[in-house]
Amino acid sequence: MKDLDQLRAAVAQSPDNIYLRKLYNKALLEAGKYNEAEIEIKESLKIAPEDSELKILLAEAFLELNKLSLGLVLIEEMTSSPTAPALAWLIYAKLLMASDQAQDAQIAYEKAVIIDPSLKDSFLEAEINLQAATEGPQEPEKLKLGGSSTEIGQEDKYLDIERPKIGFEQVGGMDAVKEEVKMKIIHPLEHPEIYKAYGKKIGGGILLYGPPGCGKTLLARATAGEVKSNFINIGISDILDMYVGQSERNLHAIFEKGRKMKPSVLFFDEVDALGANRNDMRHSASRKTINQFLSEMDGVSSDNEGLLILAATNAPWHLDPAFRRPGRFDRIIFVPPPDEAAREAILKIHLKEKPTKNINYDKLVKKTADFSGADLMAVVDRAIEGKLEEAMKKGMPQPIETDDLLKAIKKTRPSTKEWFSTAKNYALFANEGGLYDEILSYLNIKK
Numbered sequence: 506m507k508d509l510d511q512l513r514a515a516v517a518q519s520p521d522n523i524y525l526r527k528l529y530n531k532a533l534l535e536a537g538k539y540n541e542a543e544i545e546i547k548e549s550l551k552i553a554p555e556d557s558e559l560k561i562l563l564a565e566a567f568l569e570l571n572k573l574s575l576g577l578v579l580i581e582e583m584t585s586s587p588t589a590p591a592l593a594w595l596i597y598a599k600l601l602m603a604s605d606q607a608q609d610a611q612i613a614y615e616k617a618v619i620i621d622p623s624l625k626d627s628f629l630e631a632e633i634n635l636q637a638a639t640e641g642p643q644e645p646e647k648l649k650l651g652g653s654s655t656e657i658g659q660e661d662k663y664l665d666i667e668r669p670k671i672g673f674e675q676v677g678g679m680d681a682v683k684e685e686v687k688m689k690i691i692h693p694l695e696h697p698e699i700y701k702a703y704g705k706k707i708g709g710g711i712l713l714y715g716p717p718g719c720g721k722t723l724l725a726r727a728t729a730g731e732v733k734s735n736f737i738n739i740g741i742s743d744i745l746d747m748y749v750g751q752s753e754r755n756l757h758a759i760f761e762k763g764r765k766m767k768p769s770v771l772f773f774d775e776v777d778a779l780g781a782n783r784n785d786m787r788h789s790a791s792r793k794t795i796n797q798f799l800s801e802m803d804g805v806s807s808d809n810e811g812l813l814i815l816a817a818t819n820a821p822w823h824l825d826p827a828f829r830r831p832g833r834f835d836r837i838i839f840v841p842p843p844d845e846a847a848r849e850a851i852l853k854i855h856l857k858e859k860p861t862k863n864i865n866y867d868k869l870v871k872k873t874a875d876f877s878g879a880d881l882m883a884v885v886d887r888a889i890e891g892k893l894e895e896a897m898k899k900g901m902p903q904p905i906e907t908d909d910l911l912k913a914i915k916k917t918r919p920s921t922k923e924w925f926s927t928a929k930n931y932a933l934f935a936n937e938g939g940l941y942d943e944i945l946s947y948l949n950i951k952k
Contacts, residue, residue, distance in 0.1 A: 509532050515529075516529050523549065523553050527549070527562070530546045530562050531562065533545060534566060539569040540570065542562070542566045543563065543566045543570065546562050547563065557590060560593075561580075561583070561596055563579060564576045564583075564593075564596045564597075567579065567600075568596065568599055568600055568603060571603070573603055573604050577597075577600050577601075580597045584613070590620075591617045591618075591620035591624055592617070592624065594616045597613040597617075598610045598613035598617060599629065602629070602633060607636035610633050610636075614629065614630065625808070627767075627810040627811055628707065630767060630811060631767055631811040634767050634811075635732065647664065647665060648663065648664040648665075648666055649662070649663055649758075650662040650743060650755045650758055650759070664738070664739065664743055665738070666735050666736070666766070667729070667735070667737070668734075669727065672727055672731045675723075675727060677720075677849075677850030677853075677854055677878065678844060678846055678851065679840065679847060683724075685838050686711065686724070686728050689711055689836050690728055690770075691728070691732055693705065694707060708809055708811050708813055708814075709832070710832075710833050710835065711815050711816070711837075711838060712815075712817075712828070712834035713725070713815065713816065713840050714819070714821040714838070714839060715819070715841055715924075716877060716921040716928075717879070718920055718921075719843065719921070720840065720843075721840050722738070722772070722774060725738075725770065725815040725817065726738070726772070728770060728813075729772075729813075732768060734768040734769055734813070735766045735768075735770070736769070737759065737769065737772065738774065739771060741774075741778040741779050743759075744779060750793075753794055753797040756794065756797050756798055757797065759771060760809075760812070764808065764809065764811075768812070768813060769811075769812055770814075771812065771814050773814070773815070773816040773817070774816075775817070776817065776818050776824065777820045777824045779795070798828075799828070802814065802833045819924065821837070821940075821941075822935060839947070842919075843876070843878055843881070848869075848876065849866045849869075851878050851882075852864075852866060852869060852884075852885065852910075853866070855885040856905065860902045861906070862904035862905070863906060864906070865907040869910055869914070875919040875922055876917070876919050876921070877920055879920065880917055880920055883917055884910060884913045884914055885913070887913035887917065888905050888909040888913040891909055891913070928941070928944050931944075933945070933950070
């Protein structure tokens, strides 16, 4: 405030000094005194009516005061000139965003960054991409990979670029896991100004590990749905190629596509098959693929802010330790089998809109300890198969009851027990830095 008072006094002493007036106008905007700034900038424009810097400052004041029409009229006049400054395009993008015109805002923002790359604003970029993704129906996109393989008559590989419609409501249980994902991915996108104040970037990597069938892929897809972002599901077969160097090019193409469509979620399933420990490898080609993966995650030659990288593995102990360094998969989350509340939620999801009668969920969840989400889905499928035969005989659908599900449970063996027998050994004897403490805690084993 002292500096502001000094500038006010200096302008009073030299009212025709445009340089001083600009300093004063900027200080008013920075101090959040937008009404006063509007008045003072208009006074300055009386002295220098063609000064583009003053016009941009006035447009910024209009933006903050939500006088969007006035701001757009002023800035559109400036951007109609082929020599419009980059900052004018940036303010134009912000005004368009505030007016719910994300597609036009994206064009204006891109022009600003082309003229002056230093104006790149990852938070504005993420906001534009999020809103643009919801503006009307868009044709589903595909990402083309490969190229060298077509020389011998093989087809190109294509990855679907999805915009998932599901959210966390469709994922039964896993409240603790969801909360960690929210802190790492969702909250930064919803409250960028708070994270920016602490110097935290949007994006980064999360590694989900645990027994198969416990919802890691579903959680990743729901995460993308929660933030209305693009989602690319990548399997090991999508990346690996028989030709030297093509696997690395495929990886680079995937990351580049994700960067261009930020915010995006790249989901690498069975990542341990792609990022196996380099010490265990004999082939240099596999090592080069891992090095390329690490380089892409680091963003050595590109900006990864707004790029969200999720990966799932059933065998984290086979993953190269380099993936766990800060800035890569720096958040490692154990996805356990669903607890009782989660099992009930999962059963209700799978039984939704199906004919049911007097389902005793308490009894069912007590009989399904150690069942994965996939196991529970199998239980419902078995129960349905049993009712279909009865329905065909009676000529009409018969409701699924508790006894039908209990019979199906008896025929289903929990698939997680075999995984835990292996995981327990790693947690007890190869638990560097307490990485697998959550497994021991789940098994009630004290170190």
